[in-house]
Amino acid sequence: MPRQDAQGASGGAADRGPSPLVRPYAMTGGRTRPRYQLAIEALVSTTAQPSQMQGQLPEHQRICNLCREIKSVAEISALLSIPLGVARILVADLAEAGLVAIHQPGGDENAGGQPDVTLLERVLSGLRKL
Structure with a gap:
């Protein structure tokens, strides 16, 4: 009798929907942390010309294409x-190569380095809507 698993009769990858073809650790070269701290709300925009994208990893190309309109790091993660x-690691790599510009959120200088409470409330509200 043919074995059926929890995925249905065929149990093939097509039944599970889209899945990444490359494991995350392969995309990052085994790195688990970006070269520098990158906030999830940091905004990213592409500075690369299409000719500069030749020879880049497919993931880097996807991020650059996506960021032709400014996106946050969290949006990049979700959309891709x-x-x-x-x-974070891939965006930091692109910034280091000069292919994207990162616009880190600025804190109020009077806040003593603490994050802006209004921004945190907006992020929390957005997360609750997900």
Whole structure:
């Protein structure tokens, strides 16, 4: 009798929907942390010309194409269906190569280095809507 698993009769990958072809650790070269701290709300915009994208990893190309309109690191992660940590590492790599510009959120200088409460409330509200 043919074995049926929890995925249905065929049990093939097509039944599970889209899944990444490359494991996250392969996308990042085994790194688990970005080269520098990158906030999830940091905004990213592409500075690369199409000719500069030749020879880049497919993930880097996807991020650059996506960021032709400014996106946050969290949006990049969600829209490309990659873990947030992987998105941070890939964006940091692109910034180091000069292919994207990162606009880190600025804190109020009077706040003593603390994050803006209004921004945190907006992020929390957005997360609750998900």
